[in-house]
Amino acid sequence: MDMKGMDICQSHGKKIKFYCHDHSKLCCTTCGILHGKCDQLDEISSVSGRKVPDPSFLKQILLQSEADADSLIANCKQSKTGLNQSIANISKELHEMRDRVMKLFDMAEKRIMNEANAVKSVEFKRLDDINAASSKIKTNINQVLSVCSALLKNGTPDQKYIFWRNFQQRNETFISDITEQRNEQVTTKMTLSFPKELTTILEKGNNDIKLNCERKQTGILPFI
Structure with missing residues (x-):
């Protein structure tokens, strides 16, 4: 094979x-x-005639690593959706408040939306990098999985032994790469904060309306 x-x-x-x-x-x-x-x-x-782990057992470990890679990819998509939704909420809040204090919000909207989109640009780039790295990990896992599946049907003892030894090093790399990407995985949420007294905002200008950027660790648990 x-x-x-x-x-x-x-x-x-x-x-x-x-x-x-x-x-x-x-x-x-x-x-x-x-x-x-x-x-x-x-x-x-x-x-090669010595007892080695059955390819079906090794396949389960690879499938877990693939699932971890899938989770990273799904989290990237979810984070993007959350960012878009939080930005949409910011826009809605700004427009509602602007109806009450139009001049202030005309000034604040431009500044806040620029900050939000700047954060979005940085975060999307980071998430795209994680997504690309996770997709590469998954591709490499799938390649090894295809060999593992073929071993179950047609592998010789020599090939199974080689696969086992090769698998140990490769799966360590998969786990290390997934852990590295998991450590980069965070969820960024943006909201607005308003002071209690709008009169104070008008007196101090538009700088009291600030963009809040919350990043929450969302990495998947490691496989044991």
Whole structure:
């Protein structure tokens, strides 16, 4: 079966033939020379018969990582919707208050909306970056998942052993990348604050009407 490059040495582009237990590394013949002095350097053919985790178990771990990536993507979409809604609410509040103090709100609306859209521009860029990174993670997970699914049907013992060893390193990368993106995941909410006495606002000018930007951590829980 096609392992989509998982049975090829990433350093030298050759078929994987060995596994170095000292460095937890799959090796080709070139790597084998470099690891020749290691205490445990086994040929794949000699160790592939050993018991390894079933691909169906490994698949469940990958599916969890995929679900985490999906959650990040969904949170990005939800955050954008929330930002748009909060900006719509700001506009409504501003117009309602402007009916009562038109001159003040003519000045305040321009300033506040500019600030809100500036925040939106920055936040959308950040969310787009998280979405793009999460989509890339998901694509990589799906590639490994396709190999895992194929292993369940057609994989040889050698291929299952290689997949297992390769999987350990790759899934650590998936979890690390998802955790990194999760730490960047926040929800930004914008509201307006008005002083109690409009007379005070009129006396002090439009600077008493301020944009509140609340960012709330919304990262998904890590898979254990």
